[in-house]
Amino acid sequence: MADDRITLAHGAGGRLTQQLITDVFAPAFHNDVLAQLNDAALLSLQGQARLAFSTDAHVVQPLFFPGGDIGELAVFGTVNDLAMMGARPLWLAAAFVLEEGLPLNDLRHVVESMAAAAARAGVQLVAGDTKVVPRGQADGMYISVAGVGLVPEGVHVAAHAAQPGDVVLVNAPIAAHGMAVMLQREGLRMDADLESDAAPLYDVVAALLAAAPHTHTLRDATRGGLATVLVEIAQAAHVGVLVRETDIPVHPVAQEACALLGLDPMYVANEGVFVAFVPPEEAESALCALRAHPLGRQVRAIGEVMDAPAGQVVLETALGARRLLPMLSGNLLPRIC
Numbered sequence: 370m371a372d373d374r375i376t377l378a379h380g381a382g383g384r385l386t387q388q389l390i391t392d393v394f395a396p397a398f399h400n401d402v403l404a405q406l407n408d409a410a411l412l413s414l415q416g417q418a419r420l421a422f423s424t425d426a427h428v429v430q431p432l433f434f435p436g437g438d439i440g441e442l443a444v445f446g447t448v449n450d451l452a453m454m455g456a457r458p459l460w461l462a463a464a465f466v467l468e469e470g471l472p473l474n475d476l477r478h479v480v481e482s483m484a485a486a487a488a489r490a491g492v493q494l495v496a497g498d499t500k501v502v503p504r505g506q507a508d509g510m511y512i513s514v515a516g517v518g519l520v521p522e523g524v525h526v527a528a529h530a531a532q533p534g535d536v537v538l539v540n541a542p543i544a545a546h547g548m549a550v551m552l553q554r555e556g557l558r559m560d561a562d563l564e565s566d567a568a569p570l571y572d573v574v575a576a577l578l579a580a581a582p583h584t585h586t587l588r589d590a591t592r593g594g595l596a597t598v599l600v601e602i603a604q605a606a607h608v609g610v611l612v613r614e615t616d617i618p619v620h621p622v623a624q625e626a627c628a629l630l631g632l633d634p635m636y637v638a639n640e641g642v643f644v645a646f647v648p649p650e651e652a653e654s655a656l657c658a659l660r661a662h663p664l665g666r667q668v669r670a671i672g673e674v675m676d677a678p679a680g681q682v683v684l685e686t687a688l689g690a691r692r693l694l695p696m697l698s699g700n701l702l703p704r705i706c
Contacts, residue, residue, distance in 0.1 A: 380428075382592025382638070383697025387601075406605065407528055408453040408588060411520065419520040421456035423447060426513040429705055432475065434553040436546075436564030437640075439512055440479035444486035444494075445567050445640060446591065446706060447516040452571040453587040453643065455526050455578055456518030461487065462496035463514045468507035475509065483512075490569035492516070518571075524578060530585040531606035535674040536652040538645045540573060540665045541566060543595050544623035547637035550705045552626055559629075563622040566641035573664040574643070580658030581651035589643040591706055593697040596635040596682070598644060600696040604680040612672030612694070613685045636697045638705050646674060 379385045395403065402410045409423035427443040448458040463483070467476065487494050545566040552563060570589065578584055586606070590598045595617070603610045619627075619634045627634045641664060647655045652670065659665030672685075682694040 378699050380592075381697060381699070383597050383636075383699070384695075385698070386592070387696070405527060405529070408450040409456065409516075409518070411454060421451045421454040421518045421520055422516070423450040424513065424515040425450060426511065427706060428508065428511050429550060430508045431550075431554055432479065432509050434550045434565060435562065436549055437567045438479055438482050439510065440481075440483035441486040442565075442567055442640060442706060443512040443514045444483050444490060444492070445569050447514040448490045448492055448518075449570045449589045449640075449643070451516050451518035452569075452574045453526070453589055454518070454520060455524035455574065455587065456520045456571075457575070458490055458492045458516055458518040458569075458571055461492050461494045461514055461516045463494055463512060464498040465500070466507050466511040466513075467499065467501045468509050469501060469504040471509050479510065479512075486569070490571065523582065526584055526587050528586055528588065528602050528605040531602050531608055531610075531646040531674050532585055532648075533608060533674050533676045534649050535585055535646040536649055536655075536670050537599075537610065537612060537672040537674065538647060538652070538655060538659070538668055539590075539595065539618060539642065539671050540645070540659055540668050541642050542618040542620040542623075542667055543590065543639055543642055544627060544634035544637040545620040546640040547594070547705050548620075548623040548626040548632075548634075551630070557626075557629075559622055559626055561622045563620070563626065566620075566639055568641035568664055570641065570643055570664065573659065573662045576658045576662050576665070577645060577655055581645075581647045581655035583651055584645055584647050584655070586646035587643055590639045592638050594634070594636040594638055595642070595644070596633075596694050597697045599682045599694065602644070602646065603682050606674075607679045609675040609678045609680075610672060610682045611675055611685065612682065614687050616669050616671045618667055618669045635694070640706065649673075
């Protein structure tokens, strides 16, 4: 780690986050479940049922942004980690770190938003905790949420399971969430409105798995954006991934905002976007099922899995050239999830 100090980039979901995991957390907490490094841990109950278990911390700034707020984000972010294991989310527990001076009405708004998000996602918030820290130490509030879900029989998805020949699908245009938060924080205005894409993904994932039951890998493209998620999967599965720039859907207003600020939408966080690695014989069924769901109407097949280069992602540009697509390095957009 640079200068042996934590930087904001260590929390951005890219290369330095992976370095923290491999150098600090994984050696200290090593076990067979954690070593899978999926979005959620898979736990078996006496061979009878499989549970997915995950936790997520949310530190977005500002607390309220077009299309959502930190409360809604905390619920959807956690249930989506469960959904990426094919699990039906069931229960949540939330811990609130509140800053002294936070307006009580802001807290009420966030709590009500969380309740509505939980109802929409079909989960119950069944436990919680609250702490208060001195003024200036928590950006208003931080929320950490843990979640438990049930994995249906026959569903087996994992980051390391992607196979050569798999078709790579993206359910929706990228970059809306990160740019909506960024524009709000910086007080910038675009010609058209831009809202976060935050949404609960289990229903659309269930539709996908019903149509493509042998789907190998699911991952939501949150911190680090689509590019980082693709590299993580390529490294976990020891495969190569080829994606075509012209096939990658980007929210048009978010794309304009990225161009204005000199940012690459491939590295911008999303909260309603996931990638699916589907066997080629099930790809058309998967596309049809996703297009029939509101959160998959703009699904695109963006590439395929190859034997090589193992652990790397190749981007075919609009001009037909090819280049390696690296994992996020540095801190692109702090405080967006």
